[in-house]
Amino acid sequence: MAITEEELKLIVRAKQGDLEAFETLYEMHKGPIYRTALAIIGDRSAAEEILQETFLRAFKHIHHVRQGVSLSPWLYRITVNLAYDYGKAHSRNWQIALDSIIEHLVAPAAASPEHKVEERELHELVYEAIDKLEFKQRATLVLFYLHDFSLNEVSEIMDCPVGTVKSRLHYARENLRRELLADQRLPVGLAYEFT
Amino acid sequence: MSSPNWHSGDELDHLVQGALEAQVSGKEPPNRVWKRIKAELQTDGSPPSHRYRISWSPLVIQAALTLLLVTIGGIALLGPTGLRDSFYDMSPSGTIAYVDDESISPGVTVFDDEAELRSLKADFTSRIASRPDTEPISHPSVAIPRDVPPNVLFIEGRALESEPSLSLTVKGQNPIRSGPYPWYR
Numbered sequence: 001m002a003i004t005e006e007e008l009k010l011i012v013r014a015k016q017g018d019l020e021a022f023e024t025l026y027e028m029h030k031g032p033i034y035r036t037a038l039a040i041i042g043d044r045s046a047a048e049e050i051l052q053e054t055f056l057r058a059f060k061h062i063h064h065v066r067q068g069v070s071l072s073p074w075l076y077r078i079t080v081n082l083a084y085d086y087g088k089a090h091s092r093n094w095q096i097a098l099d100s101i102i103e104h105l106v107a108p109a110a111a112s113p114e115h116k117v118e119e120r121e122l123h124e125l126v127y128e129a130i131d132k133l134e135f136k137q138r139a140t141l142v143l144f145y146l147h148d149f150s151l152n153e154v155s156e157i158m159d160c161p162v163g164t165v166k167s168r169l170h171y172a173r174e175n176l177r178r179e180l181l182a183d184q185r186l187p188v189g190l191a192y193e194f195t
Numbered sequence: 196m197s198s199p200n201w202h203s204g205d206e207l208d209h210l211v212q213g214a215l216e217a218q219v220s221g222k223e224p225p226n227r228v229w230k231r232i233k234a235e236l237q238t239d240g241s242p243p244s245h246r247y248r249i250s251w252s253p254l255v256i257q258a259a260l261t262l263l264l265v266t267i268g269g270i271a272l273l274g275p276t277g278l279r280d281s282f283y284d285m286s287p288s289g290t291i292a293y294v295d296d297e298s299i300s301p302g303v304t305v306f307d308d309e310a311e312l313r314s315l316k317a318d319f320t321s322r323i324a325s326r327p328d329t330e331p332i333s334h335p336s337v338a339i340p341r342d343v344p345p346n347v348l349f350i351e352g353r354a355l356e357s358e359p360s361l362s363l364t365v366k367g368q369n370p371i372r373s374g375p376y377p378w379y380r
Contacts, residue, residue: 019236026229034228035219042218048228055232119213126214145208146215173207180207 003070011071014062022062025071026055032072032147033079039142040083042131050086054078076157080139087135125186129179137172140165 007028013021033054037047057078058071065071130138136158143154144165155162180186 019233022236023229023233026232030224030228034224035222038219038222039215044222048224051224052228052232052235056235059232059236120217122210123214123217126210127218130211130214141211142215145212146219173211176211177207180210 003068007070008068011062011065014059015065022055022059029071029075030055033075035146036076036079036142037083039146040080040135040139041086042127046086046090050079050082053082073153073156076143077159080143080157083139084135122186125183126176126180129176129183132179133172133175137168137175140168141172144169 007025010021010025010028014025030051034047034051037050037054038044041047041050054075058075065074130141133141140154140158143149143157144151149157151162151165154165158165
């Protein structure tokens, strides 16, 4: 993952304890990190907590960052590890953030075209299936599909061999296929596509 | 960031990608997250690299001031003829004597040369009470007013060595500290 000249300077300053530089680094990375946590955990408040803890840890250990290396892979790794810890400590299925429910209720369904509603429902269906995957498969899927990272980048973030990433992706797809085919809500035509 | 072999592009891949993006697209963390991080960092302190790093500037300033004071002190110790022998050499060039004589008002008398002091001593020999080094002053015959300094004869160390008769009134290079007054005990 390439590092920009600006990030390089900011890291140097942050290593010297410059909080303003670290804030700029936070602004640069907060979005993708937050979305990664949100995609893996599926809960906004948990994603906020993970984002917060990720950057606290990053600031505390920033002097370990090698010269000329982007913070990005390291931040993702912290995020994935924290999400894993969170998943272990919490039962994921019962925990639905209140704001997610509200958002769902106030969504202007009537104003949306029918196919949009269908598409959204379909995405929700697929996300439900993703949510049921084992943690490592789910995290690999998120990094690979959401951020479009290469296998090498995912292996660096997940701290595992590329072969393991391939294996996890393969089994994640298989499990998703099985799960979606078993789901009666899936449109018949689409189910045919998976077989 | 591409891996075309693994992004197969089939329907499932599109669905997974779409589902994930729909779940998080446009979602940004609220500002309160950074506020919490900042508050935590300010409470907890700086990162270890900073927290455990010594701030050198105050130490450098302190060292410079110390060096300056030492230099000034050194210059003061160095006389025009070079380094003096001891701290006592910095005393006035004359000899200081605290004398026990009610006719002389209490205070410090500076003698410019040793001969003058000796003649003075000869005059006082009969009146200076002999007393052991470590014992407090015992002057039964002399009435010591309570509001005057104690009776101490102080002569520089070298003067003492050359003047054995003063040995009873001088202790090493220190003044004899004895007498009825508590601040000299």
